Every structure is written in structure tokens, then in C-alpha cells.
Amino acid sequence: MIVRQYEEDEFTVHRVPVMLMGGLIAITIALTSMVSLGLFERQSIPSEARAAAGTMSTATRSLLFFDEADGTVRVEDAFSGEVISSFGPGTGGFIRSTMRSLVHKRRINGIGRATPFELIAWDSGALTLRDSTTGETIELASFGADNRAVFAAMLDETKLAGKAN
Numbered sequence: 001m002i003v004r005q006y007e008e009d010e011f012t013v014h015r016v017p018v019m020l021m022g023g024l025i026a027i028t029i030a031l032t033s034m035v036s037l038g039l040f041e042r043q044s045i046p047s048e049a050r051a052a053a054g055t056m057s058t059a060t061r062s063l064l065f066f067d068e069a070d071g072t073v074r075v076e077d078a079f080s081g082e083v084i085s086s087f088g089p090g091t092g093g094f095i096r097s098t099m100r101s102l103v104h105k106r107r108i109n110g111i112g113r114a115t116p117f118e119l120i121a122w123d124s125g126a127l128t129l130r131d132s133t134t135g136e137t138i139e140l141a142s143f144g145a146d147n148r149a150v151f152a153a154m155l156d157e158t159k160l161a162g163k164a165n
Contacts, residue, residue: 046128046139055124059155062116065099073099075154078116084154094147098129098138105134119154127151 034040049055062078071089073096076082087095102117111133118130127140127148140148 046126047137050122050124050126053124055122055126057120058123059121061119061155063119063154064113064116065095065103092150094143094150102129102131102134102136102138105131105136109134119151121152121155 031040035042063084064076064078066074066076068074073087073092074083075085075087075095077084085092085095099117103113106113115131115133118128118132120128120130122128125141129138129140129151130136140151
């Protein structure tokens with residue numbers, strides 16, 4: 001059996017990568033501080049930006065989401081009980097992750113699922129998923145056109161007529 005003994009100088013860390021990593025950390029801290037101190041403008045809050053621009057809601061639908069025993073996620077209209085969509089196991093990944101995030105916030109706050117989520121279409125073409133119990137909102141356009149389209153399909157076709165996707 002051959003046992004190799006390692007010399008101490010075999011494990012060296014080169015200075016250049018360490019210096020570059022340190023520089024990246026320093027730049028990140030500096031930029032964050034500049035925003036906190038007001039030298040750079042913060043990103044806008046969507047609800048405030050909509051209010052300033054006079055954006056109005058064009059369609060709203062209250063939705064309930066259910067996890068079935070077989071792993072299917074069922075989406076129902078909160079008022080009529082109509083099944084809007086159903087996503088079997090292995091499908092609807094964006095729906096699953098979005099709803100898990102919102103439901104997790106409800107569980108932390110001890111809130112049940114009796115209150116529906118609101119899906120709101122704006123005259124600017126934006127779509128928002130809002131949980132009125134926790135105040136959480138998700139701007140669906142931020143996740144790409146395909147993911148936005150999954151939620152847009154949950155609004156009535158007549159409400160989306162003439163809307164940009």
C-alpha cells in the first residue's frame with residue numbers, strides 16, 4: 001500500500017482570486033450602503049407605482065387552491081365553486097411554488113385557507129396575485145410571459161378581451 005504524504009505547500013490559495021472576491025464583497029456593501037443612505041433611488045413598489053400612474057384594475061377573480069390526495073392542485077373560483085384549472089403531479093410547477101410561498105406565510109400567521117386569493121389584471125397589462133390576509137403580493141410579469149400566461153388563463157376570457165399579455 002502506497003501512502004503519499006502531502007507537503008504543506010501543496011495546498012496554497014492564490015492571492016488574485018481572493019482579492020477579487022474581497023473586491024466583489026466590498027462593492028456589494030458599498031452599493032447597498034449608497035441605496036440605504038439615499039444616494040441611489042430605491043426600486044419602486046408596484047402598488048405605489050400603479051397609484052402614481054393612475055393604473056386601474058380591469059378584472060379581478062377570487063381563487064381558492066386545493067391540494068388533492070393524488071398530488072393534483074385544483075383551482076376553483078371562490079364564489080361559484082367552478083373548477084378553473086387542475087394541475088396533475090409533475091405539472092404546474094410555477095403554480096405550486098407560488099402558492100406554497102403564499103400558504104407558508106398564512107401558516108406562519110396562523111391564518112386558514114377560508115379567505116381566497118385575488119388575481120388582479122391591471123389596465124397596464126400587469127397581473128398581480130394578492131393575499132389580502134397577509135398583505136403579500138406577487139407581480140406575475142416578473143416571472144416571464146409563460147408563467148404569467150398560466151395565471152392569465154384563470155381570468156375569464158371576456159375580462160381579458162383586448163388586454164395585452
